[in-house]
Amino acid sequence: MTMVVMITRPFEVMSSRGHKVSCFALWALLVLMSGSVFGQNPINENCPVTPDEVLGDDAVVFEYLGRNIGVCCKRCKSKFLANPQKYLAALPKAAPAEAEKSGHHNGQEDGEKEEHDHGNHKDSEGIIKSIGRFHPVIIHFPIAFLILAALLEVWAIFKKTESYGVAVRPLVIVGAISSVIAVALGFAVAYQNDQGGDLLIVFERHRFAGVMTSVLGVLSVAFAEWQRSGGDKILVRFYRSTLFLSALSVGLTGHLGGTLIYGLNYFS
Secondary structure: OHHHHHHHHHHHHHHHOOOHHHHHHHHHHHHOOOOOOOOOOOOOOEOOOOOOOEOOOOOEEEEEOOEEEEEOOHHHHHHHHHOHHHOHHHOOOOOHHHHHHHOOEOOEOOOOOOOOOOHHHHHHHHHHHHHHOOHHHHOHHHHHHHHHHHHHHHHHHHHOOOOOOOOHHHHHHHHHHHHHHHHHHHHHHHHHOOOOOHHHHHHHHHHHHHHHHHHHHHHHHHHHHHHHOOOOOOHHHHHHHHHHHHHHHHHHHHHHHHHHHHOOOOOO
């Protein structure tokens, strides 16, 4: 307990002196230190919509008929899904029946050539992808801080000590702020990584649980600060309820995120 107070005391001091911006900036600096992202390997090397274009790091990968297909951009993905038979022949080992239905060679009409400018939308997707790389880094903060804050709050209940005290307050504040950042970065990851099959359900649940964690974390801070500034003591119950729920939610979110990376059968 003493060690936790020593670690979190600087943030409590900064917060009590009104330097909340400094506290936020410190954690933002930690987020910018490193990052990584996990993706999928497509079966094709060239975009089926624009066959002359080789897939690069900005390729959009999605699942179709049990195969991971890569296209050069979101616009090409929309074209592919709107009329997949037109482009299946351009893929390696395309299904013969589907290829014959299309009646095209290399995914194109006779004399037709798909052309479009990637300039602006590829630049914007590249920026979003770069930002999303920091999602695996920031998610550790809400997981650790919100769960630890909930455990210390349980300790305060049993010991009948001050709720939202010197050790708990900075943990909840940083946990809530980092959860909001994690959700924003998660949407950046989802923008250029498309899940399919059974993992699509896991992905949607992971996203929902992440958003709920952020909402509950922010509410717990709001209720606690409101009560701390002279509000009704019943707000303590709302604070504790939202804090405990956010701790459960962030644990579930982390589990679902791990499933997206390691697969459905990781524990079996």
